[in-house]
Amino acid sequence: MMTPSDVKATLSFSDGSPSMDLPLYKGSVGPDVIDIRKLYGQTGKFTYDPGFLSTASCNSTITYIDGDKGELLYRGYPIEQLAQNCDFLEVCHLLIYGDLPNQEQRDKFVKNITYHTMVNEQMQFFLRGFRRDAHPMAVMTGLVGAMSAFYHDSTDVHNAQHREIAAHRLIAKMPTLVAMSYKYGVGQPFIYPKNSLSYTGNFMRMMFATPCEDYEPNEVLVRAMDRIFILHADHEQNASTSTVRLCGSSGTNPFAAIAAGVACLWGPAHGGANEAALQMLEDIQRNGGVEKIGEFIKQVKDKNSSVKLMGFGHRVYKNYDPRAKLMRETCHEVLNALGLHDDPLFKLAMALEKIALEDDYFVSRKLYPNVDFYSGIVQRAIGIPVSLFTAIFALARTVGWIAQLNEMIGDPEYKIGRPRQLYVGAAPRQVRPIGER
Ligand code: CMC
Numbered sequence: 001m002m003t004p005s006d007v008k009a010t011l012s013f014s015d016g017s018p019s020m021d022l023p024l025y026k027g028s029v030g031p032d033v034i035d036i037r038k039l040y041g042q043t044g045k046f047t048y049d050p051g052f053l054s055t056a057s058c059n060s061t062i063t064y065i066d067g068d069k070g071e072l073l074y075r076g077y078p079i080e081q082l083a084q085n086c087d088f089l090e091v092c093h094l095l096i097y098g099d100l101p102n103q104e105q106r107d108k109f110v111k112n113i114t115y116h117t118m119v120n121e122q123m124q125f126f127l128r129g130f131r132r133d134a135h136p137m138a139v140m141t142g143l144v145g146a147m148s149a150f151y152h153d154s155t156d157v158h159n160a161q162h163r164e165i166a167a168h169r170l171i172a173k174m175p176t177l178v179a180m181s182y183k184y185g186v187g188q189p190f191i192y193p194k195n196s197l198s199y200t201g202n203f204m205r206m207m208f209a210t211p212c213e214d215y216e217p218n219e220v221l222v223r224a225m226d227r228i229f230i231l232h233a234d235h236e237q238n239a240s241t242s243t244v245r246l247c248g249s250s251g252t253n254p255f256a257a258i259a260a261g262v263a264c265l266w267g268p269a270h271g272g273a274n275e276a277a278l279q280m281l282e283d284i285q286r287n288g289g290v291e292k293i294g295e296f297i298k299q300v301k302d303k304n305s306s307v308k309l310m311g312f313g314h315r316v317y318k319n320y321d322p323r324a325k326l327m328r329e330t331c332h333e334v335l336n337a338l339g340l341h342d343d344p345l346f347k348l349a350m351a352l353e354k355i356a357l358e359d360d361y362f363v364s365r366k367l368y369p370n371v372d373f374y375s376g377i378v379q380r381a382i383g384i385p386v387s388l389f390t391a392i393f394a395l396a397r398t399v400g401w402i403a404q405l406n407e408m409i410g411d412p413e414y415k416i417g418r419p420r421q422l423y424v425g426a427a428p429r430q431v432r433p434i435g436e437r
Contacts, residue, residue: 116172145259179206234400277311311373
């Protein structure tokens with residue numbers, strides 16, 4: 001709920017134009033916002049904030065981040081407690097319905113999701129139209145968008161029942177689609193979901209079983225993958241979530257809006273960073289390993305190079321990303337369970353982290369490891385190919401996108417998103433005949 005504050009902001013102009021009082025609103029925690037909705041109407045001026053550095057695009061009850069403290073809450077619950085005490089489907093229930101489920105609610109929700117895991121058989125033929133070497137995110141963007149062509153009965157975003165069925169379908173079918181895009185790429189038959197398994201156990205079986213050999217879920221690895229899902233489930237108004245909101249604000253169907261989120265997530269500054277972080281580690285390893293860290297860090301710090309330390313830095317966290325701490329713990333568990341604690345890439349990551357955390361360049365800019373720094377190592381150890389990392393992030397973030405989309409549609413103040421601009425192009429001019437141009 002937005003609570004009006006007693007404080008008002010006053011905007012004054014040095015050219016003598018009349019000043020304007022702007023109302024302030026308080027959230028439950030975190031910074032207040034200045035309401036500028038009437039600014040243009042009253043002053044004829046817009047605000048200018050490319051990249052939304054100081055702009056709240058909505059009010060939301062779902063996720064809270066305190067970037068300075070390194071705190072992340074889903075519906076008020078600290079991410080550490082959720083990661084340690086809940087499974088992913090409980091977290092999905094929390095994000096969508098506002099609270100953790102009791103036993104009865106949990107059973108009902110799990111059943112609903114479990115019985116929606118199969119995808120329309122025709123989707124296989126759609127998938128077969130892609131090249132086998134297509135990037136999984138290219139395939140996922142297409143498959144998720146195509147869901148609106150396969151599930152017509154849940155495409156009315158203004159119908160609460162349609163929205164709920166679409167939500168269940170998306171959460172349930174994403175693992176099936178990600179596994180199918182993987183199997184297609186490696187030329188193996190698709191593995192159908194198995195309802196007796198957990199959400200995450202089922203995903204891993206669809207990934208790693210073949211018709212010749214079943215997959216026996218390994219508890220530590222299933223728990224690690226489930227934690228990856230929990231940690232990536234939502235992250236308030238990040239680029240892909242804002243994309244889903246903006247896309248959905250036109251009234252388009254939920255599958256189309258989520259497909260837009262998948263497309264946005266693909267970029268290396270966002271969801272593609274886990275893939276980029278692992279590629280960076282592999283590159284350093286190939287070119288000399290730990291010995292070459294100093295040289296690499298020098299390149300990162302060079303203003304004239306575009307090299308970045310992938311998996312470091314965050315728009316909001318100016319402290320250690322709390323998800324990175326949990327992922328680091330999971331990383332140790334997985335490598336121990338698999339007898340890989342001497343894994344050279346993990347050792348390299350630890351050495352790189354240590355050096356970066358002590359280097360003034362990173363310290364002064366408050367650049368800390370983010371979740372992607374470790375999630376790539378965990379996924380690689382589990383046997384997930386690097387090119388699939390971002391698709392797994394998309395699988396996990398789907399619930400957050402849906403919760404945010406539904407929150408926006410249910411908000412009486414919601415309007416189509418339509419940012420304004422500062423035009424700096426040519427002033428009005430006349431078209432001249434082609435011979436005179
Ligand atoms: N390596 C080296 N320098 C960096 C890095 C980095 N990873 N990140 C930021 N900087 C520098 C940047 O060059 C700038 O320096 P200066 O002030 O001298 O110009 C300063 O730190 C501030 O950076 P910024 O680009 O203004 O920060 P931003 O908030 O616009 O960017 C970011 C945030 C995540 C895009 C950026 O830190 C980055 O590109 N990191 C690497 C990619 C990455 O790991 N992304 C995953 C984010 S977490 C997953 C998710 O939520 O999607």
